[in-house]
Amino acid sequence: MTCRARPPLTRDSVIAGAIALADAEGIDAVSMRALAARLGVVPMALYKHVGDKEDLLDGMVDQVIDAFSADPEASETAPRPEDWRAAVRTRLLAARATLALHPWARRAIETRVRRTPAVLRHMDALTGLLLAGGLSADLTHHAMHTLGNRIWGFSPELFNDPGALPTSTRSSAPEPEPADYPAIMRVVTDAQQRRPGGSCDEDYEFVFALDLTLDALARLAADGWSSPA
């Protein structure tokens, strides 16, 4: 006899379970076995719904990106093509807001190699905004590369240890002394005076880099930049 009615698994419910697990316990806790246990099922049951673990991770990223690539509001926020900078900015900040809900997604996106539908949809929307803004196809291409991972709403982590900056190897060798890195210390000291909390304001750095890039691209576009050779 069937003991308890359990809604049958689907690809989406398996992926949603994996996202919930990653949100709760981090991406390292997402193993096929742990996910199966959480869904009240034997590990092998998952393989009817996802091809393998890579496919599961692709699905997780796709489902998260869907939240902003589906894009309910982008059509309202970019009525005029000449506002492409504002439109791009809005879209990338929306991506950033979504990603903030799923801290594991940043690293997961970096390691994905497959281009899933939601990923393509977001990239296409962004590319479309640049083209509509009057950038040439060539300049648009370079613009996408220059934006890089910032199209997903995150910047690379630079000083990424929470808290203290200089950390060292576990064994051997001289411990890194602050005095050995005077230039870094000067910058860090300045930043700490400006922001007593201590570490970097990642949101500010994201916007700074984004606006710097968009400004520079707008200038190239206005100058009628075209590829050398």
Add this chain to the structure above:
Amino acid sequence: MTCRARPPLTRDSVIAGAIALADAEGIDAVSMRALAARLGVVPMALYKHVGDKEDLLDGMVDQVIDAFSADPEASETAPRPEDWRAAVRTRLLAARATLALHPWARRAIETRVRRTPAVLRHMDALTGLLLAGGLSADLTHHAMHTLGNRIWGFSPELFNDPGALPTSTRSSAPEPEPADYPAIMRVVTDAQQRRPGGSCDEDYEFVFALDLTLDALARLAADGWSSPA
């Protein structure tokens, strides 16, 4: 009786072995057990020289970065502080050349969280070039964040599948049709006409983004930019 004289392991030789293994078979082939086998030793012998696998990976990244953070020529190439843009450019292209020899290093760097001595040395040298060039500590800080992973000589991968662009989920759902992504197709078609090989010229994209960023920073510095509020 000792059968064959084997030079005793050291931390550096263990790490060098891991780098050789990663170069030959990829980073996924680097397991403690496979590395031990390659070094003709039992897995547990490694733990006398590295703390754990994380420490091994930190060591690998550190040893690779050492190749350009040790920096024999940088002192010659940046004699005049006002040439900071050229000096930064040279240093990052050197980093890129080193990284090209170790394709696995890109992903390894992205996942590292520890700041090892060679990492700090490179960051400090770069920070120093910007400060010497007359950028304020604050602007230098934002510059480092803006450069992001490009300080290690790589850009984020955007269309990173070798060959064809649109790839899909393994199962279910509509296969992504090129027609669904008209903006991407326009850009890709344009790029392919320009470069019949097909895919992106990663070297060109790296330099494009780097110069765009350096130009924009130089302009801010010349305008005496300072942080709002």
Add this chain to the structure above:
DNA sequence: ACCTGAACACCGTTCAAGT
């Protein structure tokens, strides 16, 4: 000081079988 052997608690994935 440096290396070994056996064991523990995990992985992802296959295959053949159940309902």
Add this chain to the structure above:
DNA sequence: ACCTGAACACCGTTCAAGT
């Protein structure tokens, strides 16, 4: 169609022991 059980070939790491 969907799920199960047992097994395979791996992991990283601990502990107590060897030389």
